[in-house]
Amino acid sequence: MKVAWTVVVVMVALVTLTEGFPPRRILFGRCSPDEPVPRAVFMTCANRHGVCELRMGQSHNLRAIFRSQINSTDVNSYVRWNSFVELPLPEQRPDACDGEIQCPVIAGQLTDFTYSLHIKNFWLRNEYPVIWSLTDNETDEPIICFKFKINIV
Ligand SMILES: *[C@@H]1O[C@H](CO)[C@@H](O)[C@H](O)[C@H]1NC(C)=O
Numbered sequence: 001m002k003v004a005w006t007v008v009v010v011m012v013a014l015v016t017l018t019e020g021f022p023p024r025r026i027l028f029g030r031c032s033p034d035e036p037v038p039r040a041v042f043m044t045c046a047n048r049h050g051v052c053e054l055r056m057g058q059s060h061n062l063r064a065i066f067r068s069q070i071n072s073t074d075v076n077s078y079v080r081w082n083s084f085v086e087l088p089l090p091e092q093r094p095d096a097c098d099g100e101i102q103c104p105v106i107a108g109q110l111t112d113f114t115y116s117l118h119i120k121n122f123w124l125r126n127e128y129p130v131i132w133s134l135t136d137n138e139t140d141e142p143i144i145c146f147k148f149k150i151n152i153v
């Protein structure tokens with residue numbers, strides 16, 4: 001009986017760990033007329049509809065699917081809070097070729113950018129507009145740029 005109970009507890013723990021939040025498509029806007037937007041952006045939100053809710057202390061995955069217009073061997077990722085002044089999100093990993101994207105990025109090919117965003121505990125619970133861009137690190141040319149909102153809860 002005790003063994004069976006332990007098995008149930010372990011299984012529930014495993015399901016919670018591996019399941020997390022399912023990814024869903026999120027809405028985004030264009031940054032500027034010159035910067036391409038991705039085809040689609042998915043995020044593992046804590047809610048099913050509306051502005052994506054992210055939980056403090058947790059990691060949420062973002063996935064952007066796009067066709068680049070340029071070739072790039074060195075892609076820079078930059079995410080910032082679109083406040084009165086732009087504030088970079090803390091401790092982000094700028095080198096997208098280090099695991100977030102398959103490099104080199106080839107023009108015209110369907111490409112996946114996946115990023116695990118950890119929400120630090122110091123955020124105030126609020127809705128934040130953010131801007132995310134991928135650029136070629138050598139030429140500074142935009143690859144994609146998109147704006148969306150997150151709700152930290
Ligand atoms: C990208 O690189 C390929 C060869 O590696 C080349 O054929 C193509 O013209 C390049 N495209 C652009 C947009 O630079």
Ligand SMILES: *[C@@H]1O[C@H](CO)[C@@H](O)[C@H](O)[C@H]1NC(C)=O
Nearest residue numbers: 074075076077094095096137
């Ligand atoms: C971008 O290039 C600079 C110098 O050219 C380099 O120091 C930096 O590490 C590069 N960043 C990425 C994300 O590759």
